[in-house]
Amino acid sequence: MRRQIIERTAAWGSLLVLALAWTMGGARVQEDDAARIGNISPEIVSVTPLGKDMFQGEKQPKRQGEPGAPVYIAQATRPGYGGPLGVAVTVGENKIIGQVAILHSTDTATYLDKVVGEGILDKFPGSRLDNLPNVDAVSGATLSSNAIIGGIHEAAARIGQARFGMPAPPPPVRASEKELVKLAAVLLLFASVLTLWNKRVRQVRKRARTGLMVVSTLVLGVWLGTQFSLSSLTLLMSGVWTRGVASYAALLCLVLAILVFLITRKNLYCATLCPFGAVQEGLGRITGCSPPPRHSWIVWTSRIFALIAISAALYFRNPADAVYEPFGMAFNLIGSDLLFALTILIVIGSLVVKRPWCRLFCPVTCFFDYLGFFRNGWARFRKRKTRAMKEVS
Amino acid sequence: MKFRKMITYMLFLAFFLLSGMELSRKWMVSLERDTASVRYVRSLEIETVQKKEKKKIDYSSLLNANKMSKDG
Incomplete structure (x- = not known):
């Protein structure tokens, strides 16, 4: 008893x-995407939303008094292994990718470390919007890799479409x-x-x-x-x-x-x-x-x-x-x-x-x-x- | 105490300690992760800064080497 x-x-x-x-x-989670995006780089200031998942900021000028160059930022969310995985891409007026970042993820840290350690993110900064590199998924962490690669492509295409008149991003493959x-x-x-x-x-x-x-x-x-x-x-x-x-x-x-x-x-x-x-x-x-x-x-x-x-x-x-x-x-x-x-x-x-x-x-x-x-x-x-x-x- | 009983207790203790350490590691990472923070940023600027720093070191070592060879 x-x-x-x-x-x-x-x-x-x-x-x-x-x-x-x-x-x-x-109560703890505050999905403040603008705050996260503002933290991508200390060089990007005055981040303001342009539309859904699109932001515009200014690159801090090297000399005082000079105007800051505009920077376009887009984010995209793709399903990762353990839930949604958000990435962001920043692009300058020259159509070149400046930064890529993982904004949020619920995937196991070991899998993400493996993917990032294999250099998936490093392949994107410096590439042009109309000529993104073809990156293969990391074996053993395919779902996390595909979410990151797909998210970067989607975010980049979103900036291309909105600011440079490029074609719309392809819809994500469901299953x-x-x-x-x-x-x-x-x-x-x-x-x-x-x-x-x-x-x-x-x-x-x-x-x-x-x-x-x-x-x-x-x-x-x-x-x-x-x-x-x-x-x-x-x-x-x-x-x-x-x-x-x-x-x-x-x-x-x-x-x-x-x-x-x-x-x-x-x-x-x-x-x-x-x-x-x-x-x-x-x-x-x-x-x-x-x-x-x-x-x-x-x-x-x-x-x-x-x-x-x-x-x-x-x-x-x-x-x-x-x-x-x-x-x-x-x-x-x-x-x-x-x-x-x-x-x-x-x-x-x-x-x-x-x-x-x-x-x-x-x-x-x-x-x-x-x-x-x-x-x-x-x-x-x-x-x-x-x-x-x-x-x- | 029987051998099997002793092995069972030892295994349980090891499971407890290893799993506990694994979880505490994960929680420390989660505690440090602020909602506003961004993970794994890869930037064009970081690469160029690193390249510039490397060049500076090369110049100074070359100058020293030249001076040494002239003196010698």
């Missing part, structure tokens, strides 16, 4: 914490073929899981589950790199996804996993489809190890940790701030040195205890525990209501 009270208080209390973080984060393949693959895998848990296929379930785990690891993990994480959950909760993201596959994965959990009352995503879980289980089968003990203090520590991570990400309005799972590192080798160390530790640990990350610290497990609490509460409520109705009749 006491445990139930503690669980109930914690569940409603965490909802309150999340709501508070979300509200405080909303790529790879994105459609990702969505189809996610749908197919979830359909397979539901089929597998049908009572009629009970005899072949064990083998089919192993097969599905292998397929999911190869398709979702290695090939498509689509796996939902705490950042997908934050993305869904914060509402950033409504302003556009480059890939909806991880979100679809999350929504389908929740639906399957509510329908079957089983966490089938973690048990069958999670590529990282499948890798851990595969390693564990080599040594035949058993699951680690899951004490209540371990469970509660990991839950509180996940709650703090989500709250911070909601407060900063940046889903990437909630990521501490090594999924990206495990399959794409992208992430910090700490995530690399974590991945190595999990791989070695999987040979000693079964699924150590899933059992001890995975926030997705905590999320399904949380969801299960509310689902059970709802089931109890309905049962009580039905019983009361029967007694009355």
Whole structure:
């Protein structure tokens, strides 16, 4: 009884914490684009808006008394990996790009650092508006690269059209073929899981589950790199996804996993489809190890940790701030040195205890525990209501 | 304490510390990021300033080298 009270208080209390973080984060964010654009260069002064996403400023003259040369600034927003990514371009009267800048982004800092480190931005300053360089996306961070390149082209074309009578910017491409393949693959895998848990296929379930785990690891993990994480959950909760993201596959994965959990009352995503879980289980089968003990203090520590991570990400309005799972590192080798160390530790640990990350610290497990609490509460409520109705009749 | 229990506790502690450090790093970056700030600016002026600075260093070293060779 006491445990139930503690669980109930914690569940409603965490909802309150999340709501508070979300509200405080909303008050903190001030989408003042003019202020951001004024900060691109100290040499550009008197920035005034010219129209939607267009500004005009003056380049500070070298000698006092001389008039400042006009500078045109345009911004464009493209869907990045974790939400909208805004870039700005400044162009002088000579049609040459002076500066390019990333104004705002919710993509993981490691991915952005990789893209900027490869010199994508450096290729644009100095080039003419009518002859922009063709820049390739950086492998492993394609969505962030495409958002930056597309945004710069769009912003440059916007200045060209408005100030120099050049053709209008082409409309952004909505969904790529790879994105459609990702969505189809996610749908197919979830359909397979539901089929597998049908009572009629009970005899072949064990083998089919192993097969599905292998397929999911190869398709979702290695090939498509689509796996939902705490950042997908934050993305869904914060509402950033409504302003556009480059890939909806991880979100679809999350929504389908929740639906399957509510329908079957089983966490089938973690048990069958999670590529990282499948890798851990595969390693564990080599040594035949058993699951680690899951004490209540371990469970509660990991839950509180996940709650703090989500709250911070909601407060900063940046889903990437909630990521501490090594999924990206495990399959794409992208992430910090700490995530690399974590991945190595999990791989070695999987040979000693079964699924150590899933059992001890995975926030997705905590999320399904949380969801299960509310689902059970709802089931109890309905049962009580039905019983009361029967007694009355 | 059993070996498996000890390994479990050690793994949990390592997960906690590594994940905590990873998150605190990210939050520090987010805290520093002001709403008015702009990240990753690439500018034409910055490149030309760097080039000019390099030229200055080259001239002074050349002059010194000439003087040295005349004296010698």
